[in-house]
């Protein structure tokens with residue numbers, strides 16, 4: 001059998017390494033002993049969103065460990081689970097838990113992006129759910145101080161309207177990193193790698209609340225591990241390619257103006273604005289391009305439906321082509 005977190009061969013639901021990371025070594029079943037909750041407050045829930053986005057239709061529940069089992073809880077939740085997306089307007093919703101699990105595993109296994117510990121579990125009725133361990137809890141159950149970039153940029157619905165989470169650029173996130181994070185350069189590179197990753201996998205919903213800073217016990221701020229990564233394009237095929245613009249007026253830049261989508265020069269320019277040299281940003285882009293085969297392999301081996309696998313693979317190939325610097329005329333863009 002395969003580990004329900006890292007996909008590697010395992011003798012139990014979770015391999016030793018993942019069981020340690022997720023459950024402190026506890027032997028926990030990947031099947032919960034209760035059925036999927038029904039979303040009875042869903043109409044109320046959906047009213048709060050106008051833009052058709054994944055975050056607007058994703059229900060979340062808290063779990064804690066009790067006698068080697070995971071149980072639902074109102075407080076002291078150590079885990080968050082996300083069941084199948086609750087929307088009739090989205091495509092392939094049954095694949096949403098595995099989509100997030102797979103995307104988080106691609107990020108950590110192939111690109112060494114720091115991510116929240118995660119896996120795929122099932123309710124007793126067979127419905128899948130994505131599970132992730134909260135990273136903001138200290139061993140004594142108190143929380144690390146954490147602020148997302150909507151808070152840090154003072155983007156609220158009162159001041160910026162209902163789409164406030166999308167009302168900024170990735171460069172602005174970088175500007176705040178320079179201000180708050182003492183080890184700014186590695187954090188800026190982490191941000192850049194994550195922005196490119198989201199583009200490559202087709203995550204069009206990486207908005208301001210999906211990036212956060214947390215305060216360490218030393219008092220210093222650093223970026224939190226990455227969370228909420230998925231190929232949203234599988235569920236919302238007609239959404240924007242990217243949640244935030246790369247930098248102000250980037251849509252007027254020569255490449256975007258010529259092709260109508262972001263390409264290599266746009267990412268190189270973002271990197272430059274994040275104080276990353278062109279040599280370094282080129283290397284990062286090449287790492288993604290060189291990993292195409294491995295990405296396709298992980299997608300093919302995943303638990304996604306055949307249709308979603310096809311959609312995911314085609315997005316990845318398309319996006320890697322775009323950041324390769326080649327254009328449809330097979331000429332390097334200069």
Ligand SMILES: [Zn+2]
Nearest residue numbers: 003006015018
């Ligand atoms: Zn594992």
